[in-house]
Amino acid sequence: MSVRVRFAPSPTGSPHVGNLRTAIYDWLLARKEGGTFIARLEDTDRSPERYVPEGIYDIEASLRFLGILPDEWWVAGGPHGPYVQSQRLPLYQAEIERLITDGSAYRCYCTKERLDEMRKAQQERGLPTGYDRRCRFLSPEDRAHREADGTPFVVRLAMPLDGVTVLHDELRGDITYENRLQDDQVLIKSDGFPTYFFACAVDDHAMEITHIIRGDDWLSSAPKLVQVFRALGYTAPKFVHPPLIVGPDKKKLSKRHGATQFSWFMEQGYLPEALLNFLVLLGWSAGDENRELFTVPELIERFSIAGMSDSPAVFDYDKLNWMNGQYIRASEPGRIIGLCLPYLRKAGLIPDAPSADATDDEKRIYRETWLDYARRIIPLEQERMKVLNEVVDLVGFFFEDLDFPTGYDPKAVAKWFGVAHLKPLLEKEIAAFEALPEWTAEALEAATRAITEELGVKFAEVIHPTRVATTGRTVGPGVFETLWALGKERTLKRLRDCHRVYFQQIELP
């Protein structure tokens, strides 16, 4: 039988990175085995604080971003649709009737209040909490009475009262649970919507799912799901419970630890392949290959359930950054330029592109003034970026109107403008650069080396003041590439401004 795996997110907002990792595992397994990857929306919780309709689009956007498109899902449909649980209510209804009829499920009329009190009392007495099954053993008369009254009810699973449920987890082997310790799980809520356990079992069967891959946090409630499958008369799929992703304090990764929503990572400028590679490695490894960087085809080729880890992994933001930097450096400059432009626009460093109905002239001017400039600059910083949004700080000085001393780092100025030869240096540079026949990094360097000799100082004592004078800072790409990218006009303006203002300040009494 061919592998069919599903990713079953709830629309509670932008998906958690942990959920996406599970989706990646699903997808990888499906691709590896020539199977089918299905996504199904589990929108059965209608409470306003947990039902976030926009979340649906965040989920879709995340899958698209990662490039792990489902073969069957709510966007494109498929032979087992609909892929949205709220649209499958009649199916659950029909199935629950069956269970009630054959006695493996029952209606429970207990109120929320009674349940709360019961739980409270259990806790106070140090007893295990759980439904006391009062409605399970209602007399037929009582039951008929409640029905006649129209008392609201939920439907619960009649869990076997003794014996054990053995779950075979593909990662952890057989796990035995005592049935008497399992609760009579609610299957249908009083609003008529199914709970996870019921909808999951019905749908996984209907969609012919072969492997349920889901977080370790589901492991302890797994026997209840198994019993739902059993009650329904269905063979349960195989179970795989990958370990949780945790924070530095080893607790389930949450907002407290930093960003967890996938949308945040997309916005910051993490590349899809870096995110995918990183997430996969958080709980899976290629064995003794001793490698960290894998292309998607390499991952598909190597992926296996057996390679999955069984203990929780701390989400290491540092390692993600390193990996993202690796992928940025390995990218075509054109790609990085394209990805960086939005950050520059957002930061106000370059204006928005002219609209489609702008004149050709406007478009040309925009291209020559901004695009061509950005295309020159961004590749100079490519090897310095770990996350794309860093481009703003990295290249800011290229775009900002540096107006000495405004925009200059005082520490940089203090460090390098004190050199005795600053004045002749700037003057010689202005003259030499002005006269340069061609504005290339090589020509600039040759001219600067000549000046260094005339001045009789060390090259470094020329380089550094020059960098500060033209960029306002001490760090950046090589000086000559920087000057080249800056262009003749900007370079000379900055040199002249520095010369004029700095020495005016110095020489005044």
Next chain:
RNA sequence: GGGGAUAUCGUCUAGAGGUUAGGACGAGGGAUUUUCAGUCCUUAAGCCGGGGUUCGAUUCCCCGUAUCCCUACCA
């Protein structure tokens, strides 16, 4: 309180009944000297504890301990 899972450098992990316990991130040092980054080289850093089984256990078993997860009409 009950149940389940897990335990190798700070972190992600590899590994095998006998290994100098390997790699990566991060950290330290060095090289490249035109800064930063990058790149290259390099150093430190680990088998939770106790019993067994065994000639031998970090590896297999048991117990303990610790941690996490679940214990909802949330998923």
